[in-house]
Every structure is written in structure tokens, then in C-alpha cells.
Amino acid sequence: MFDLTGKIAIVTGSGKGIGKGIARCLIKAGAKVCLNCVSNRAIAEETLKEMHALGGEDCAILVQADVSDYAQAENMVKTTVEKWGKLDILVNNAALQKNMDFDEFPEEFYDLLINTNLGGYTNMMRACLPYLKETKGSITMISSVHGKRPTDFDPVYAITKGGMHMLMREAAIEFANYGVRVNMILPAGVKIEFKSGNPASFKGPEKDLGIDHKLLFTKYHTYPLGRTGLPDDSGYLCVYLASQEAEHITGAAIRADGGSMLK
Amino acid sequence: MRFSGKTVYITEAGSAVGEALARRFADEGAGLVLGDACPCLVKELEEKGVKVLNVHGSPVHYEEAEARLQEILKAFDRVDALVFNNNKAIKTSIEDLDRAVFDEQMNYNLKSAFVLTRTIGGHMATFGNGKLVFVSSIHDDKPTGSTPFYSVAKGGITMLNKEAALFYGRKGLQSNVIEMGALEGDDETFKSEFAGQYVYMNYRIPRKEPGKPEEIAGIAAFLASEDANFVNGASIRADGGFMLHYRFR
Numbered sequence: 001m002f003d004l005t006g007k008i009a010i011v012t013g014s015g016k017g018i019g020k021g022i023a024r025c026l027i028k029a030g031a032k033v034c035l036n037c038v039s040n041r042a043i044a045e046e047t048l049k050e051m052h053a054l055g056g057e058d059c060a061i062l063v064q065a066d067v068s069d070y071a072q073a074e075n076m077v078k079t080t081v082e083k084w085g086k087l088d089i090l091v092n093n094a095a096l097q098k099n100m101d102f103d104e105f106p107e108e109f110y111d112l113l114i115n116t117n118l119g120g121y122t123n124m125m126r127a128c129l130p131y132l133k134e135t136k137g138s139i140t141m142i143s144s145v146h147g148k149r150p151t152d153f154d155p156v157y158a159i160t161k162g163g164m165h166m167l168m169r170e171a172a173i174e175f176a177n178y179g180v181r182v183n184m185i186l187p188a189g190v191k192i193e194f195k196s197g198n199p200a201s202f203k204g205p206e207k208d209l210g211i212d213h214k215l216l217f218t219k220y221h222t223y224p225l226g227r228t229g230l231p232d233d234s235g236y237l238c239v240y241l242a243s244q245e246a247e248h249i250t251g252a253a254i255r256a257d258g259g260s261m262l263k
Numbered sequence: 264m265r266f267s268g269k270t271v272y273i274t275e276a277g278s279a280v281g282e283a284l285a286r287r288f289a290d291e292g293a294g295l296v297l298g299d300a301c302p303c304l305v306k307e308l309e310e311k312g313v314k315v316l317n318v319h320g321s322p323v324h325y326e327e328a329e330a331r332l333q334e335i336l337k338a339f340d341r342v343d344a345l346v347f348n349n350n351k352a353i354k355t356s357i358e359d360l361d362r363a364v365f366d367e368q369m370n371y372n373l374k375s376a377f378v379l380t381r382t383i384g385g386h387m388a389t390f391g392n393g394k395l396v397f398v399s400s401i402h403d404d405k406p407t408g409s410t411p412f413y414s415v416a417k418g419g420i421t422m423l424n425k426e427a428a429l430f431y432g433r434k435g436l437q438s439n440v441i442e443m444g445a446l447e448g449d450d451e452t453f454k455s456e457f458a459g460q461y462v463y464m465n466y467r468i469p470r471k472e473p474g475k476p477e478e479i480a481g482i483a484a485f486l487a488s489e490d491a492n493f494v495n496g497a498s499i500r501a502d503g504g505f506m507l508h509y510r511f512r
Contacts, residue, residue: 070362102381102430107325110377114369118415122357122365129358147422150496155426159377162422163415166403167357170411173458174357251406 002243005030008084009242010076012036012067012124013094015044017192018142021231022091022238023047027055029239031089034080035062038094067094067120068112070127077127087131089242092121093142097157110156117160118167125171129180136179140241141168142234143253145188145261165253172251181250183241188257189222190229223258233258265488266293269343272335272383274321274375276300280398280443281348283476287484288346289313296335296342314338321349321375328382344394344487345383347376347420350443352402352413352452365412372416373423380427380438388434394487395436397424398479401444401502408458421498428496437495439486444502446474467508474503 009026013019015037023033033051037044044062051060063079065072081087095117098109125139132139146154147161165184172182216222223229233256240246241254255261271288275281276297282304285297294314297305298321305317316338322328335342349372355364380395387393402410403417420440427438450464465471482501485491500506 102427103385105381107378110374114374118369119365122360125357126360147418150422150425150429152426152429155423155430156377158422158426159373159419162403163373163419166406166414166418167411169406170408170414171357173406173408174411177457 002239007031007088008086009089010034010080011091015040015047018190018231018234019093020047021235025235025239027059033060037064038066067124068115070123073123074127086135088135088137090128090139091238092124097154099154102155113156113160118163132180133178138181138242140238141184143184143186145186145257169251184253185234185237186255187229187234188260223260225258264292266291270294270339271344272296272342273346274298275348280476280479283480284483287480322378323370323375328378332382332386342383346396346483348398352410354409357411368412368416373419384431391435393436395427395438396483396486397440399440399442401442401506407453408455409453425496432495439494440498441482442498442500443479445505468503468505
């Protein structure tokens with residue numbers, strides 16, 4: 001069940017974090033994966049070595065590319081197809097957040113987030129579509145519970161995730177004509193080695209509100225299942241969504257959030 | 264007269280919904296800032312004694328929004344409500360997307376909402392009250408199969424609304440969305456080769472008549488009024504039941 005042997009995948013933003021977990025799960029299921037990073041090449045090279053140790057020398061390649069630039073996105077897709085002859089799976093994962101409120105959000109960061117989180121996902125879908133049509137492949141988008149629930153710390157991140165919900169649905173109905181499925185995974189907080197964004201700007205309360213944070217994070221846990229998310233939570237769901245067994249699943253948005261949205 | 268002495272800024276006032284919004288707020292006593300209104304509408308309202316400032320273009324950059332606020336403050340003391348009504352849908356497919364269409368849809372329908380929310384919302388916050396009303400679309404939830412980046416922008420508006428409801432809600436404002444749908448002509452605007460939502464549009468609405476711009480304006484007037492002080496971060500679907508349809512009867 002859920003066997004991806006012989007399948008070729010691209011996972012954007014997979015040098016680290018959730019994307020790395022997804023790549024690992026796809027490789028464990030038998031797929032070959034094109035890893036992608038935009039800037040942290042050294043970290044991504046380490047990830048590539050880990051993947052080779054896991055699935056052999058031919059199971060993964062690494063392409064450094066900024067998906068917000070269509071030419072770079074297209075080049076990554078071509079590199080993958082030249083290497084393995086086809087493409088079955090796109091996992092759109094490379095996204096940014098900045099953690100700033102409305103009044104402090106620079107316009108250049110607004111544009112950056114739109115161009116990466118929405119423009120980048122669009123670029124990759126368009127660049128992959130000709131090949132996915134041939135294999136009746138699938139696209140899985142990593143979004144966030146913040147496509148439904150506001151962040152209260154990064155309005156533009158949430159805006160891009162709300163837009164992503166509709167990008168997924170529009171792509172799902174358009175690409176259904178070609179037998180290409182499009183789905184979405186919504187993680188909440190995920191424990192990863194290297195946080196992107198701007199952790200320093202995560203602010204505590206501006207004044208003492210008399211709130212017992214320990215109580216909130218223990219008894220009334222943010223995650224009813226009792227732990228923060230892990231990259232593999234999304235990874236295994238990606239394996240399922242890309243598998244033959246998911247052939248009737250398209251336009252779906254599945255939460256992998258430990259129940260956090262129930263709270 | 265719920266809006267006597269108040270100023271309401273309505274964007275895209277040249278559309279059918281924009282004109283209905285302008286007339287409704289004028290009827291309830293508001294002074295108006297209108298985005299790209301027809302001079303004939305401005306004349307009609309001024310003849311009724313309504314104070315109107317017709318402004319041109321929808322700001323998409325921070326400095327443009329700030330300049331717009333300063334332009335408004337030369338004519339009015341303050342803004343009491345922003346009714347963001349930008350709703351231009353461009354037909355494309357994702358497969359054959361021209362990047363310029365992406366930019367145009369995202370700037371006009373979404374970024375303009377963000378920059379005006381920051382600027383006009385921030386301005387209203389200094390008074391400790393005000394309203395943000397986004398006239399959006401049922402396509403913040405339902406795909407069109409014809410205007411994908413209109414939908415993407417509307418999905419973004421939904422989250423902009425929720426974030427603004429928190430951030431500006433703490434500063435005394437309320438922010439809400441109208442998910443408008445199935446108005447006269449929408450079956451052409453959103454006509455798709457593969458999505459069936461608008462085939463026999465009128466039969467999919469239980470009353471078998473599309474929505475009227477005036478019916479959208481009534482909801483916007485409610486949301487912009489003090490009657491809606493406890494409505495915040497909501498999306499009100501105004502589609503006559505169009506989205507519930509799945510069988511013809």
C-alpha cells in the first residue's frame with residue numbers, strides 16, 4: 001500500500017524543515033526526489049547526503065532555485081526530467097513568513113511573500129503541468145491552518161495562505177481535465193531544526209495581562225494530541241496523496257495539526 | 264440617518280455595486296469619497312446635497328495610500344468607514360497564465376485592500392472607532408474554473424479580514440466581508456468551459472432571480488453602521504442560496 005516505487009518527485013523548499021521531512025517520506029516510499037533550496041546551499045547539501053544514505057545515490061538530486069522566478073522554476077523541472085525522464089509528483093512547499101504586524105510590515109516584504117508563496121506555487125505548477133499531464137500525476141501544496149485561522153502576528157502570511165486555498169481549488173478543477181490531482185496539507189506549528197522568518201520579532205505580551213501561560217501550554221495544550229507537529233506528519237500525508245490509492249482525492253485540504261484547529 | 268456627519272470611502276464606485284453603495288450611503292446621510300465614480304453619479308449626488316470627493320485610481324503602494332488619505336483629509340475631517348469594493352475578474356487559465364494577469368488581479372483585488380486597510384484602518388484607529396467592509400465574493404471559497412487569480416485574491420481577502428478584525432479590533436474597529444454572488448451578469452463574468460456553477464444560474468438561486476446591487480449595498484450599510492458593532496471578522500454570504508444548490512427543481 002502507498003508505494004511510490006518508480007515515481008519522480010520535486011519537493012520545493014526541501015533543504016530543511018517540513019520539505020526535508022516530506023522528501024524523506026517520499027524516498028522511504030520508493031520515490032526519487034529533486035530537492036530544492038533557495039539560499040542555504042550548505043544545509044541542503046547535508047540533506048542531500050542524508051537522502052543518499054537513506055535511499056542510495058540515485059534517489060535524490062539538489063537544485064538551487066528561487067521558485068518566485070519562473071525561469072528558475074522551469075529550469076529545475078527540466079533538470080529533474082532530464083535526470084529521470086518524467087515527473088509524477090510536485091510538492092509545493094517553499095514559502096516564507098515574516099512575523100510582523102500590519103503597522104510594521106514593509107511593502108517589499110508584502111511583495112516578496114505574494115511572489116513566493118503564491119507566485120512561486122503558481123510557477124511550479126505551470127512548469128510541471130506538461131509532464132504531470134503525461135503521467136497523470138499529482139500536486140500537493142503545503143499550506144497552513146493559517147489559511148483559515150488568523151495568525152495575529154503575520155497578516156501577509158495568512159493572506160497568502162488564504163489565497164493558496166483558492167489556488168489549490170482552482171488548480172484542482174482546471175487540472176482535473178488532465179487527470180492531474182491537486183490537494184493541500186495544513187500543518188500548524190512544526191518543530192524543525194532551522195526556523196526561517198524572523199524569530200526575533202515573535203513578541204511576548206506588551207504588558208502583563210495576568211495570564212498563566214504555563215497553564216495554557218500544559219493543561220490546555222495548544223495541540224490536543226499533546227505534541228507539536230513534526231515534518232513527517234505532512235510527509236506521510238504527501239505519500240498517501242501522491243499514491244495510486246488517492247486517485248479519487250482532489251481539491252481536498254487536510255489538516256495535519258494535532259487537533260490545534262479544534263481549539 | 265445612520266451616517267449623518269460621517270464619511271465613507273467606497274472604492275470602485277464606477278461599477279453597478281459601487282453606484283448602489285454610493286446611493287445607499289448617501290441616502291443615509293454620509294459624505295462620500297468615491298473611487299473612480301462616473302461624473303454623472305457625482306453630479307446626481309451633489310444635486311441632492313451630498314458632499315462627494317471623486318478620487319482616481321486604487322492605491323497599490325503604501326505611499327499612494329498615504330497620499331490618498333491626505334487627499335481625503337483636505338475635504339473631510341476623517342474617514343469613518345472603508346468599503347473596499349474592488350471586484351475585477353480576468354479570465355485566464357493557470358496553465359496559460361500571463362504573469363501580467365497575475366499581477367493585475369493580485370494588485371487591484373488584494374494588495375490595494377491591504378494598503379488601504381493599513382492606511383485608512385490606521386487613521387480610523389487614532390479615533391478608536393471605524394469600520395472596514397470588504398465587498399468580496401463567494402469565490403473566496405468556490406473555484407470559478409475561469410478566473411483563478413480573482414479567486415486567489417478573494418481567498419486572501421478572507422484572511423486579511425480576519426487579521427484586521429484582530430489587529431484593528433483591539434483599536435476599536437470592526438472588519439467584515441460580504442461574500443457576494445450570483446448577480447446579474449455573473450454567469451458571463453465567470454463562465455467556464457469545465458466548471459458548471461453558472462450553467463442555468465438563475466435556476467440555482469431558490470428565488471430564481473439574481474442579486475441586485477442594492478441588496479449588497481444594504482448589507483454593506485449595516486456592516487458599516489453602529490448596528491454592527493459586535494460583528495467582527497465575519498464573512499456574510501449574500502448569494503440568495505446559490506451556493507447551496509446541487510439539484511434542479
